[in-house]
Amino acid sequence: xxxxxxxxxxxxxxxxxxxxxxxxxxxxxxxxxxxxxxxxxxxxxxxxxxxxxxxxxxxxxxxxxxxxxxxxxxxxxxxxxxxxxxxxxxxxxxxxxxxxxxxxxxxxxxxxxxxxxxxxxxxxxxxxxxxxxxxxxxxxxxxxxxxxxxxxxxxxxxxxxxxxxxxxxxxxxxxxxxxxxxxxxxxxxxxxxxxxxxxxxxxxxxxxxxxxxxxxxxxxxxxxxxxxxxxxxxxxxxxxxxxxxxxxxxxxxxxxxxxxxxxxxxxxxxxxxxxxxxxxxxxxxxxxxxxxxxxxxxxxxxxxxxxxxxxxxxxxxxxxxxxxxxxxxxxxxxxxxxxxxxxxxxxxxxxxxxxxxxxxxxxxxxxxxxxxxxxxxxxxxxxxxxxxxxxxxxxxxxxxxxxxxxxxxxxxxxxxxxxxxxxxxxxxxxxxxxxxxxxxxxxxxxxxxxxxxxxxxxxxxxxxxxxxxxxxxxxxxxxxxxxxxxxxxxxxxxxxxxxxxxxxxxxxxxxxxxxxxxxxxxxxxxxxxxxxxxxxxxxxxxxxxxxxxxxxxxxxxxxxxxxxxxxxxxxxxxxxxxxxxxxxxxxxxxxxxxxxxxxxxxxxxxxxxxxxxxxxxxxxxxxxxxxxxxxxxxxxxxxxxxxxxxxxxxxxxxxxxxxxxxxxxxxxxxxxxxxxxxxxxxxxxxxxxxxxxxxxxxxxxxxxxxxxxxxxxxxxxxxxxxxxxxxxxxxxxxxxxxxxxxxxxxxxxxxxxxxxxxxxxxxxxxxxxxxxxxxxxxxxxxxxxxxxxxxxxxxxxxxxxxxxxxxxxxxxxxxxxx
Amino acid sequence: xxxxxxxxxxxxxxxxxxxxxxxxxxxxxxxxxxxxxxxxxxxxxxxxxxxxxxxxxxxxxxxxxxxxxxxxxxxxxxxxxxxxxxxxxxxxxxxxxxxxxxxxx
Ligand SMILES: Cc1cc2nc3c(=O)[nH]c(=O)nc-3n(C[C@H](O)[C@H](O)[C@H](O)COP(=O)(O)OP(=O)(O)OC[C@H]3O[C@@H](n4cnc5c(N)ncnc54)[C@H](O)[C@@H]3O)c2cc1C
Ligand code: SF4
Ligand code: FES
Numbered sequence: 022x023x024x025x026x027x028x029x030x031x032x033x034x035x036x037x038x039x040x041x042x043x044x045x046x047x048x049x050x051x052x053x054x055x056x057x058x059x060x061x062x063x064x065x066x067x068x069x070x071x072x073x074x075x076x077x078x079x080x081x082x083x084x085x086x087x088x089x090x091x092x093x094x095x096x097x098x099x100x101x102x103x104x105x106x107x108x109x110x111x112x113x114x115x116x117x118x119x120x121x122x123x124x125x126x127x128x129x130x131x132x133x134x135x136x137x138x139x140x141x142x143x144x145x146x147x148x149x150x151x152x153x154x155x156x157x158x159x160x161x162x163x164x165x166x167x168x169x170x171x172x173x174x175x176x177x178x179x180x181x182x183x184x185x186x187x188x189x190x191x192x193x194x195x196x197x198x199x200x201x202x203x204x205x206x207x208x209x210x211x212x213x214x215x216x217x218x219x220x221x222x223x224x225x226x227x228x229x230x231x232x233x234x235x236x237x238x239x240x241x242x243x244x245x246x247x248x249x250x251x252x253x254x255x256x257x258x259x260x261x262x263x264x265x266x267x268x269x270x271x272x273x274x275x276x277x278x279x280x281x282x283x284x285x286x287x288x289x290x291x292x293x294x295x296x297x298x299x300x301x302x303x304x305x306x307x308x309x310x311x312x313x314x315x316x317x318x319x320x321x322x323x324x325x326x327x328x329x330x331x332x333x334x335x336x337x338x339x340x341x342x343x344x345x346x347x348x349x350x351x352x353x354x355x356x357x358x359x360x361x362x363x364x365x366x367x368x369x370x371x372x373x374x375x376x377x378x379x380x381x382x383x384x385x386x387x388x389x390x391x392x393x394x395x396x397x398x399x400x401x402x403x404x405x406x407x408x409x410x411x412x413x414x415x416x417x418x419x420x421x422x423x424x425x426x427x428x429x430x431x432x433x434x435x436x437x438x439x440x441x442x443x444x445x446x447x448x449x450x451x452x453x454x455x456x457x458x459x460x461x462x463x464x465x466x467x468x469x470x471x472x473x474x475x476x477x478x479x480x481x482x483x484x485x486x487x488x489x490x491x492x493x494x495x496x497x498x499x500x501x502x503x504x505x506x507x508x509x510x511x512x513x514x515x516x517x518x519x520x521x522x523x524x525x526x527x528x529x530x531x532x533x534x535x536x537x538x539x540x541x542x543x544x545x546x547x548x549x550x551x552x553x554x555x556x557x558x559x560x561x562x563x564x565x566x567x568x569x570x571x572x573x574x575x576x577x578x579x580x581x582x583x584x585x586x587x588x589x590x591x592x593x594x595x596x597x598x599x600x601x602x603x604x605x606x607x608x609x610x611x612x613x614x615x616x617x618x619x620x621x622x623x624x625x626x627x628x629x630x631x632x633x634x635x636x637x638x639x640x641x642x643x644x645x646x647x648x649x650x651x652x653x654x655x656x657x658x659x660x661x662x663x664x665x666x667x668x669x670x671x672x673x674x675x676x677x678x679x680x681x682x683x684x685x686x687x688x689x690x691x692x693x694x695x696x697x698x699x700x701x702x703x704x705x706x707x708x709x710x711x712x713x714x715x716x717x718x719x720x721x722x723x724x725x726x727x728x729x730x731x732x733x734x735x736x737x738x739x740x741x742x743x744x745x746x747x748x749x750x751x752x753x754x755x756x757x758x759x760x761x762x763x764x765x766x767x768x769x770x771x772x773x774x775x776x777x778x779x780x781x782x783x784x785x786x787x788x789x790x791x792x793x794x795x796x797x798x799x800x801x802x803x804x805x806x807x808x809x810x811x812x813x814x815x816x817x818x819x820x821x822x823x824x825x826x827x828x829x830x831x832x833x834x835x836x837x838x839x
Numbered sequence: 840x841x842x843x844x845x846x847x848x849x850x851x852x853x854x855x856x857x858x859x860x861x862x863x864x865x866x867x868x869x870x871x872x873x874x875x876x877x878x879x880x881x882x883x884x885x886x887x888x889x890x891x892x893x894x895x896x897x898x899x900x901x902x903x904x905x906x907x908x909x910x911x912x913x914x915x916x917x918x919x920x921x922x923x924x925x926x927x928x929x930x931x932x933x934x935x936x937x938x939x940x941x942x943x944x
Contacts, residue, residue, distance in 0.1 A: 087920070537897040540907055563855045567893040567904035570856070575904050579890035627859065627893070823853035829861040830844045830943070 023051045026325070027112050027122040029102045029269065031056025033065055034298030034314040035128030036084055041322030043092055049326055052094045053120050055112065057101035060152050061086050066311060066442075066475045068155050069176075069343050072183025074728060078152060083473075105273040107291050124293055126321060127270055127281060131263035131299040131309075136171060140233030145241050145256040149180045161256050162187035169193075169244050169254040171230055173200040175342060177260030178217065182344045184258070185221045188729070192223040192252055194230060194244075204340045204351035208367070209374055209390040216347055225252070233257055265300045265307060278302050285332030287321045295321050306335050311442040311474050319444075338441055339400050341393075341477055350396035353386035353403045354378055361385065368392070382408050397481075398429060401437060430484055439481050442474035450482060454489050461506060462486065501760075502541035504534045509760045513549055522558055524550065540566070545761035548647075551684055552756050555800035562820065568645040571824055572810055573630055576623060583622045583633050586640035586809070589655045589673035589693075590618030596639060603636045617644070617652035617690075628827040631815060640809040647685050650677045654702070658695035658712070665695035667712030672741055679745055680752060682801050682810065683794070686759035689752065690725075704732045707755075707765040708748055713737070717744050721751055721777065722769030730766045733774045736782060750787040753794040754780070846939045849874060857892030857901065862943060867930060868892035869939070870901060870912055877934065878912035879941045881927030885910075885917060891927070 026042070028035045031054050039052060062084035070076045089096040097114060104113040105125065112120045133148030135141050145161065147154055162168065162184045170181045173195030181191045195202075199210030200217075214224055225246070234243040234251075244252045265280035276282040276290040280302030287295045297317035299308050308314055313335060323330035339352040355378055357363055363386075366375045371392065377399060378386030383406050387399040402409075435448030453459055453468040462482050466473045472482050500508055507515075512531065521527045524546040528538055538546065543564040550558040568574050573581035585600065600620055604612055611623035619642050625633055634641070643651040655673035659665030673693045692703030693710040703709030705725035709732050711718045716737050723732025735751070738744060754777070759768045769777050780786050805813035814820060844862075852858055852871045859882060860867040866882040868891040878899075882892050889905030896902075900909045900918055909918040916926040931942040 535898060539897055539909075540895050540902040543895060543897065563896065566895065571893070575890075575893060577887070577905065579888070579893065822851065823856060826847075826851075827859045827861060828846055830846065830941075831861055831863045833844050 023049060024123040025121055026050035026052050026124045026126070027120050028052065028054045028126045028128060029105075029112065030126075030128035030130055030298070030300070031058065031060075031062060031096070031098065032128060032130045032298065033062075033311060034130070034318045035126065036062035037315055037318035038126055038128065038297060038321050039094060040084070041319055042326060045322055045326040045328055047092065050124070052092075053097060053122075054089070054094055055097045055100065055102045055114060055120070057099070058151055058153065059099040061089065061096070061098075063152060064474060065151075066343075068149065068152065069179035069183055072149075072155055072158065072180065073186050073343075073345065074183075075345065077727075078156070081152075102269055105269055105294075107273050107275075107294065110293065122293070124325060125295070127289070127294065127296040127300055128298045128318075129266040129269065129300045131265050133259060134261045134264050135259050136230060136261055138230055138232050140235055140241070141259075143233055143235045143241050143257075144239045146233060146259065147256070148259050149176060158184060158258065159187050162189035165189065166256050167192075167254045168256045168258060169252055170258045170260055172260035172262070173197070173224070173226070174203070174260065174262070175201060175340065177258075178213075179343055180258055180260055181222055182217065182220060189256075190223075191221070192225060192254065193217075194225045194228050194246075194252075196227065196229055198227050200224070200226070201342070201351075204355065204388075205349070205390075206355065206376060206388055208365075209349065209351075209376070209388050212372070212374060212390050213342075213347065213349065217344075263299065263309065265302065267300060270296065270300070278305075280307050283317075283333075285320075285334070286324050286330070287317055287333065288324075295324070297321050303333060303335070310338060312336060312338055312444060315442060315474075316444055336438075336441075336444070337404055339396065343475065343477070348389075348391060348393040350387065350389045350393045350400075352396075352400050353384075354380065355386040355388055379409060384409055401433070404437075430481070430488055439485070440469075440471035440474075440478045442478075443470040445469050445471035447485065450485055451489060454486065460486065460490060461500075463500070464506075501545060502539055504528075504538050504542050505531060507531060509545075512546075513553070516546075516549055517553055520554075522550065522554060524561055524564060538564075541762075544569075548684060548686060548761050551800075552797070555797045556803075560804060569647070571627065571630065572641065572645055572814055573625070574645045578624075580624045580626055581630060582644070583625050583630070583637070584615065584619055584642040584644040585637055586642040586677075587619040588677040589653060589670040591670055591674065592620075599637055599639065603633055606636065607633055615644075616654075617642070618654055619644075626827075628825055631821055631825050634811040635815060641811040643682065643810060646810075647687050647689075650680050650682075650691065651688060653677045653691040653693065654706070655693040656695050656700040658693075662695055664698055665712065666714055667693075667695055667710075667717060669693040669695040669701065669710075669712060672710065672717075672744065675741060676745065676748060680749065680798070682805070683752070683756075683798055684801065685752070685756055686761045687764050689755070689765065691748075705729060706732060708732075708751060710744060715739065717741075719744065719747050721781075722766045722774060724764055724766040726764075728766075730770075733769070733778070735778055746787060746791060747781060749794050750781055750790040751777075753790040753797070756797070757790075757793075841942050841944060843933065843940045844943050846879075846941055849877075849934060849937050849939055852877070852939060855896045857894060857896070859890065859892035860941070865928070865943070867941065867943075868894075868901070869932075869941070870896055871939075872896070872899070872912075875934065877932045877939055879930040879932050880910065880912060880915045881929075883927065884908055885925045885927060886921075 064081045064083050067081040100114045100116045102112050103115050110122050133150050165188055167190045168184055170177050170193045173193050181193050184191045199207050200213050229247045231245050231247040236242040241255055241257055244254050267277045267281050270281045271277045281289055281296040281300050283296050283301045283303050287297055289296050298314040320330050320333055339350050342349055361378050361380045363376050363378045373391030376388040384402040389396050433447055436446050439447050449469055450471055457468050459465050462479050465471055465482050472479045500506055516527055527546050544566055547561045547564040604622055607629055609622045613621045615621045653673040653676055655669045658669030660668055689707045691708045692701045692706040694701040694703050695712045697711055705723040709720035716739050718737050719735040720732035721735045724730040755765050854871055858869040867879050868882040869879050871877045882890055884891055884903040886906055886908045889903040891901050893904045894901040899912045902909050908921055911918055915929045917924045933940040
């Protein structure tokens with residue numbers, strides 16, 4: 022009979038310990054994991070990234086529910102343990118369930134410290150610790166709430182930036198005179214403050230919160246400092262540090278100081294009970310990060326499985342802020358005192374700052390801001406306790422070897438840790454690359470776990486791959502789909518160089534895992550072939566999604582919608598009468614004016630689609646396709662509106678007619694407003710035009726969906742013709758650079774909006790894009806014989822029959838029996 | 840009693856695209872992978888009733904147009920991450936003199 026192992030805490034340390042045990046010996050234990058949260062294992066570190074919109078909730082799940090089922094782990098979720106009986110060896114949960122154990126691991130993590138001021142128990146005073154917290158904060162921020170974050174440390178600032186990115190107004194309150202006071206000195210703290218102010222954060226430093234004010238519903242209504250100053254806020258996020266969660270351990274009579282006391286093999290004062298992660302205390306030291314939590318999760322697994330293991334000892338770590346665009350590193354001892362001296366270099370031009378701390382001729386601490394390229398080198402010196410007698414004191418601040426980081430990496434000792442979170446060394450990664458013939462960062466992650474937690478070491482792993490494999494290393498790109506390990510760029514380059522003209526040839530040439538691909542790569546390859554060889558590639562209709570194959574949007578009940586074209590939202594009595602007649606004749610159950618300023622007929626049966634379009638005899642609105650002008654939203658403009666400066670509806674129609682039907686990686690939405698009052702809401706469009714006196718402002722890269730992104734001003738032009746050329750060039754740039762399925766805002770963000778703007782403003786580049794677009798446009802028109810999509814389809818007997826035929830055999834009795 | 844129902848002439852059935860067949864409460868999706876290989880399965884996706892005939896064919900499976908469940912054409916079972924969940928019925932197909940028949944109850 023396998024022994025019973027119970028783990029309390031379904032967090033990062035607990036899940037990692039279970040995973041380690043399964044890797045060492047899957048049959049040794051019958052495992053039960055008890056968790057208080059209602060989620061499977063997830064990467065808590067990345068909560069900040071989700072709030073900052075770098076990722077989405079599902080992306081941070083590390084072990085989904087299937088993982089528990091597949092490994093026969095009994096997951097008792099959303100049901101916290103409430104008691105341990107160390108004599109009978111039983112754990113009880115909130116729902117009253119009992120679990121016997123032979124061995125027990127406590128991995129209960131920590132609780133955020135809540136400032137015990139009056140009002141701390143109001144409804145929207147929260148801490149940032151879990152997915153639940155994050156979702157609530159996201160929801161509040163989306164309403165544009167006014168939020169105070171108490172605590173200007175690492176987590177507080179990550180939360181504050183995330184909340185601003187989600188649409189909230191945020192004030193950060195800190196008792197110390199500068200930000201991240203335990204990790205930064207005043208100069209670096211102030212530089213950070215300036216950079217964060219530029220992102221829209223407000224700061225109240227040296228301020229002590231006296232109380233939080235509530236309203237009649239128990240909601241936050243404001244916040245008061247002890248100097249009497251009051252802030253108008255409607256939500257408070259507390260981020261003042263953490264306290265180990267030791268309630269259960271204390272009640273069970275285990276030795277608990279600040280955390281649960283453990284020895285170097287993670288044993289508590291009870292032989293059958295172990296503790297790991299942030300709930301522990303080892304030699305007076307607490308845990309607050311993933312690296313030691315994971316190291317402990319490895320030790321406990323080894324001990325339980327009878328594997329040889331090293332005793333635990335705390336490791337030195339660097340501190341970094343996970344805010345894109347802000348680079349800082351702090352490590353080691355960073356306060357001057359009698360023995361500790363420092364050397365400072367400040368580069369006002371490049372907004373960079375370095376301060377290195379030295380004690381008895383040995384480097385013992387570093388603070389870098391703005392340029393962190395030397396951070397790892399100093400950190401290695403700190404860890405190795407390098408004597409600096411060999412360096413001129415100020416020479417230390419120069420970048421070594423002319424800043425060649427490849428050289429640094431090549432000369433780095435093999436036992437140096439590259440992934441701090443998972444404690445993976447350069448040697449381990451190189452071994453894995455060699456033994457398992459890995460070529461990608463993702464592959465290294467799978468084999469060694471390096472790079473899978475906070476992700477900040479991924480660039481180093483990528484550089485290591487390059488060092489080892491040269492150009493055989495794969496750039497750290499998203500792979501297209503599970504059918505291949507290649508990323509988009511590699512695939513596109515291969516298609517170009519090999520001049521492959523069919524998807525099948527691409528799959529064969531690049532050793533696809535599946536003969537016919539999947540629903541992700543099939544449409545993508547078809548698109549790229551069309552885009553690269555517009556005059557040679559034959560459209561592959563079986564690779565199209567239902568919508569694009571049937572030229573209609575499939576609805577949840579399997580019927581389709583029909584949406585005729587109304588360029589610029591303009592219509593006429595003739596059109597309206599036609600639509601009305603069709604709706605009546607086909608008993609259309611739902612007629613709706615849709616967002617893109619046209620009329621949608623919903624609930625059309627597949628077999629009726631050709632008849633409906635035949636009767637309508639109108640151009641299709643292409644609502645079903647990823648094409649350039651399926652939506653150009655416009656206001657009425659200067660011909661009617663008293664504020665209008667341009668004929669917005671007319672321009673919308675012009676753009677629409679000019680670029681209709683050109684295949685794109687995803688939908689492209691446009692908007693044209695007659696003046697800055699912006700009634701057409703164009704600033705969240707892929708391409709927006711706002712009329713001003715004497716010209717047109719052009720905006721790019723806006724989005725409105727699960728992610729709302731404000732568009733950036735591209736340029737201001739004087740004529741409608743220029744609007745068309747800029748849009749055309751932008752469109753072709755997007756066609757050539759996007760991953761299939763990526764909206765413009767993503768591609769613009771990835772390329773850097775400044776770069777896109779500079780490129781589009783360059784006459785020769787613009788012309789080159791327009792030239793290629795013209796070829797594509799001609800090819801699409803050719804393909805459809807110069808007709809609108811449905812008019813072309815209605816003449817295509819073969820596809821009409823293949824796609825819209827429905828056979829009915831209900832009650833048919835052709836041949837009885839067999 | 841099983842009956843043999845005429846569906847269509849083989850030549851008229853689209854290649855590697857679904858053909859929808861209505862049959863009372865048991866609609867079917869027919870997939871022709873070659874002139875000699877045709878499969879008939881229930882048309883209603885076990886996930887949320889998506890019309891499988893409108894799905895994309897890959898290998899010997901169809902991908903539902905609504906939420907991308909992959910269903911085997913061989914046995915009607917969901918594949919990949921949904922393996923083991925309830926599937927759709929399958930029907931025997933018969934090709935005779937260039938005509939396709941399906942055995943239905
Ligand atoms: C927003 C944020 C950003 C962070 N960024 C970083 C970073 O960049 N780098 C870094 O190294 N670290 C970071 N951390 C810290 C890191 O997440 C923790 O060090 C790590 O999660 C500790 O693992 P743990 O298992 O001890 O605790 P946790 O992951 O918190 O897991 C503890 C689990 O136990 C559960 N639990 C508690 N009591 C009970 C009970 N009675 N019954 C059942 N379950 C219970 C809790 O609900 C929780 O799910 C960050 C933390 C947060 C919140
Ligand atoms: S955007 Fe300007 S021109 Fe257009 S309707 Fe609004 S106010 Fe009038
Ligand atoms: S209905 Fe088929 S995948 Fe959802």
